[in-house]
Amino acid sequence: MFKLQFMKSIIELYSHYKSNNFSNRDFLIAIDKCFGIKKTTFYDWLNNDDINNAKIIYENKNKLINPAVEKYIVDLFNKNSKIKIKNIKNKINDYFKI
Numbered sequence: 001m002f003k004l005q006f007m008k009s010i011i012e013l014y015s016h017y018k019s020n021n022f023s024n025r026d027f028l029i030a031i032d033k034c035f036g037i038k039k040t041t042f043y044d045w046l047n048n049d050d051i052n053n054a055k056i057i058y059e060n061k062n063k064l065i066n067p068a069v070e071k072y073i074v075d076l077f078n079k080n081s082k083i084k085i086k087n088i089k090n091k092i093n094d095y096f097k098i
Contacts, residue, residue, distance in 0.1 A: 013096060014046065016096075030095040
């Protein structure tokens, strides 16, 4: 379940980039740096009808801070437990432009 929600979250981030006219290249670099997701993997997810049509029980209240971004935040804390909220916000804005 989480894996499917994670994939759909990455696709939601892509939709955010696209609707705000951000560079597709920036998006692909961000998901590679943050999650190790390569361009071909992402496009496989984007073009997979099973992923796109799947219904999810978990509904995001905040469409921008979705499970993919949450995972990134948790990973930041795991790498550096002394990181400050302000630094997290800056890193999120740098990578995800939200």
